[in-house]
Amino acid sequence: MKKFLILALSFLMLMGLTACSSSNDEELDSLSAVKQRGKLIIATEGDWAPWTYHDENGKLVGFDVEVGQRIAEIIGVEAQFEETVWDSILAGVESGRFDIACNGVGYTKSRAESYDFSDPYVYTKVVLIVKSDNEDIKSFEDLAGKITGNTASSTYAELAETYGASVKAVDDFSQTIELVDRGTDNGGIDATINSEESYLDYMQQHPETAIKVVDEMAGDIIAFPTRKCENNTLVIAVNDALKQLRDSGELAELSIKYFGEDLTRQ
Numbered sequence: 209m210k211k212f213l214i215l216a217l218s219f220l221m222l223m224g225l226t227a228c229s230s231s232n233d234e235e236l237d238s239l240s241a242v243k244q245r246g247k248l249i250i251a252t253e254g255d256w257a258p259w260t261y262h263d264e265n266g267k268l269v270g271f272d273v274e275v276g277q278r279i280a281e282i283i284g285v286e287a288q289f290e291e292t293v294w295d296s297i298l299a300g301v302e303s304g305r306f307d308i309a310c311n312g313v314g315y316t317k318s319r320a321e322s323y324d325f326s327d328p329y330v331y332t333k334v335v336l337i338v339k340s341d342n343e344d345i346k347s348f349e350d351l352a353g354k355i356t357g358n359t360a361s362s363t364y365a366e367l368a369e370t371y372g373a374s375v376k377a378v379d380d381f382s383q384t385i386e387l388v389d390r391g392t393d394n395g396g397i398d399a400t401i402n403s404e405e406s407y408l409d410y411m412q413q414h415p416e417t418a419i420k421v422v423d424e425m426a427g428d429i430i431a432f433p434t435r436k437c438e439n440n441t442l443v444i445a446v447n448d449a450l451k452q453l454r455d456s457g458e459l460a461e462l463s464i465k466y467f468g469e470d471l472t473r474q
Contacts, residue, residue: 238435238442239283242307247288248280251306254291258409258466259312271466275329276310278458282449298323301433307442312405314428323433324440327447329459330471332427333404334364339388340418345399347423354398357384364401373399381406388419403427408468 242248252260252272260270268289280287290306298313300306302322314332315325338345345354352372358365360377368375376397378384390396407421434443453459460470 238307238437238440239445240441242283242285242442245285247286248276248283249305249307250276250280250287250289251297251300251309252276252289252291252311253294253297254289256312258405260310271462272310272312274462275453275459276308278453279308279446279449282452283445298433301435304435308432308434308446310432312430313433315431319433322436324436324443326432326434326443327450328429328431329450329454330405330430330463331474332430332471333424334367334401334427335404335407335421336399336401336423337385337388337407337419338399338422339391340420342398342420342422345422348401348425351399355392357387357397357400358402364403368401381410385410385414385417385419389417404469405467405471409466412468 252268254260254262254268256270258270259272260268263269268291273289276289277287289310290300292300294311297306297309297311298319301309312330313319315328319325336345336348336351344350348371351368354373355376356365356368356373357376357378358368359379365375365377376387378387381402384397384400384402387396388398388400392398404421404424404427411417411419432446434440434446437443450459453462454472459472463470463472
């Protein structure tokens with residue numbers, strides 16, 4: 209039996225599973241498992257700019273990529289990014305396939321029941337975007353009877369509907385802005401409710417675009433989810449690394465680099 213347990217533990221370590229300590233077992237604690245492996249296995253999508261995406265040379269880059277790399281360096285291990293679809297990210301963290309997710313994951317109370325989250329490292333805003341010459345819409349309350357654009361069943365679409373807007377389904381942010389620019393007279397839309405970071409990233413890439421933000425509200429608090437453990441030493445190490453990056457100003461610099469603004473403080 210003892211030999212079987214040793215072999216089973218070795219197999220789990222080879223598969224990259226993160227162990228969690230408790231008073232009732234002899235597993236390695238979560239940080240020791242990462243250090244013994246020599247790698248921090250990070251889940252990410254790789255197609256959500258500016259958080260995590262591929263540059264013109266196909267290299268994985270982005271705000272969360274650089275932050276994840278620096279956290280791994282401070283811990284003293286290599287960052288190993290594993291790209292996967294969104295639906296597999298949190299499930300992979302929960303099962304132990306990934307140590308951590310670096311993909312702009314929003315903290316919620318319901319998610320915190322299944323995962324241990326790091327301290328927040330980005331504070332997002334929800335913004336209302338209209339064409340630059342639009343003077344009819346100045347706040348969310350002005351959306352009654354207007355047409356907005358969002359991906360189907362998104363929280364932004366639901367929010368627009370609560371303010372009395374009709375929502376036109378779109379595929380992505382670029383298409384949304386094209387429809388805002390077109391206007392309702394030409395088959396477009398009046399406005400869109402969206403994330404501030406998407407707006408800032410788009411304006412960095414297309415500064416000539418004639419759009420503006422007319423209202424905003426608090427959005428998601430972004431943090432790193434890890435596997436839920438009784439004694440999560442990995443989260444403690446991640447929080448220590450984040451504190452170093454915040455105190456040195458590096459976290460703010462990376463936010464400005466990718467978002468054009470410091471979103472790392474409330």
